[in-house]
Amino acid sequence: MFKKTLLALALTGATTSAFAASTISTDSTTSPATAVSISSQGLPATKAVTILTQANVAALEGVTPVAAPAYIKVGLKDADDTVIKSGARLVVNITGAFFATPATVVGGVADGDISGTGTTDTSKGHGVADAETLTVNTADSTSTKLVLDLAGTGWDVQDGDQLRIGNLELITTGTEVSFDAYFETAAKTKVASTAAPATVVAKIQDQWSAGVVDDVTLASPATGVLNNQIDVGDNRETFVGNVTSDTLTFDVNTITSSVTATPTSVVGKIIGDFTGVKSVSVVTGSSAAITWAINSTKTEATYTYNTATTTTAASLLNSQSVATLALNTVAADKVSLETRSFKMDLDVAFTDAESNAGAKELLAEANAGSWTLNGVTKTVNYMPFGPNTAPIIQATSTFSEDASVSVSYLNGETGKTVTLSDVATAKANSVTKLGSIISAAVLADAGVENMLTRLVVTINAPTGKVELFTAFKDTADKDRLGVN
Secondary structure, eight states: OOOOOOOEEEEEESSSOOOOEEEEOOSSSSSSSEEEEEEEOOTTTEEEESSOOOOHHHHHHSOOEEEEEESEEEEEOOTTTTTTTOOOOEEEEEEEEEOOGGGGGGEEEEEEOOTSSSSGGGGGGGOOOOEEEEEOOTTTTSSSSSEEEEEEEEEOOTOOOOOOOOBBBBBEOOOOEEEEEEOOOOTOOOEEEEEEEEEEEEEEEEEEEEEEEETTTTOBOEEEEEEOOOOOTTTTTTTTTTBBBBEEEEEEEEOOSSSSOEEEEEEEESOOOOTTEEEEEEETTTTTTEEEEEEESSSOOOOOEEESSSSSSSHHHSSSEEEEEEOOOOOGGOOOOEEEEEEHHHHHHHTTTTTTTTEEEEEEEEEEEEEESSEEEEEEEEESTTEEEEEEEEEEESSHHHSEEEEEEEEETOOOEEEEEEEEOOTSSEEOOHHHHHHHHHHHHHHHHHHEEEEOOOSOOOTTSSEEEEEETTTTOOEEEEEO
């Protein structure tokens, strides 16, 4: 059995010309109006939903608009007076859905509120309660066409008068629902001048959307990604300025829909290198901080939100969250930090409007930022070290201070990158030869006599103050010089 679908839309009057064509909208109070949202996660397998729920005749006939969007509104023009009267018919066609049970449609006639004060304009003959009525014509209505008969007395159409229709039950068949409408005479003749073109009044869309966003919790909003610089001058154990933490901001938005999915859990995951990171704590809105667990291999931090956690799954899905990655500050636990990048996953499990389980991937390895070095860096993808080669690494400095030199090399035996801090010094305002010093340090650390490696040289000096030239000389062949 289908669940009933309630759709309300608004048809508004057009121009002041003799052709008083209506336009269709879902909004009874604002202009321009927008299509209502239907949650694709909340939508059950039957495709039956309840949206825009105004079904109270008294409210439909009230002069002051009810909460919008909540009903069809047909804004009338004085030029329609000869067409819109007792015995005429309003025809509403639907695309992307069908009427489930049109006999339950409710209609009301709200006379004009031309002054916008919320009072009926009795000077123009309005204000007689229930003098005009709208009644669904079940015989002529079909699954894709709704016919309403106009009856009663007092049909004196003025600019600003309205017809309102609520409690339209629909079964969706596509991703968008469109309506068009027109009036017919009592003889069932279509009056083209009153026709409203097809307009999208409802869209089926994801209930949640997420992303890494600017951190608006700060007085001056800052980028939401992790973006601190590792301080080469502090043995790479802190960030520049002796900072020991960095933040990642992510946001989840939930659409407004009368049919919704109910989240049962949300799994958050930050992916990257957590070596040297003591903890990851996440604050959502004004809730207390929650600690995400760093796994034993230090490759990810995760947490599962549900209906019982301090921050519930539903709260996380409707708020901005800030994750703080804090470094180890105890001397024995500090490590030399490597450059690294981070990604983020966010997955929600839910039940739809008929309690069927489902899942949605909100973020899939979304860019969450990176940690870089604050010094001058050059990557050398090929560098041989050993007795038959002479590495040429020269630093030309225009910096007024001596600057420490660090290197990271790829250990071919372990497949890991190893960082050696403070292996040399680039002299202020000088050209410093670093090749033999770096070669000796790398070979000693690796415990070998010769090797081929990938090398990253970093000098703790402001960008633009040091230029690095790298090459290598084959000592067995005086004519062979390799430039990196």
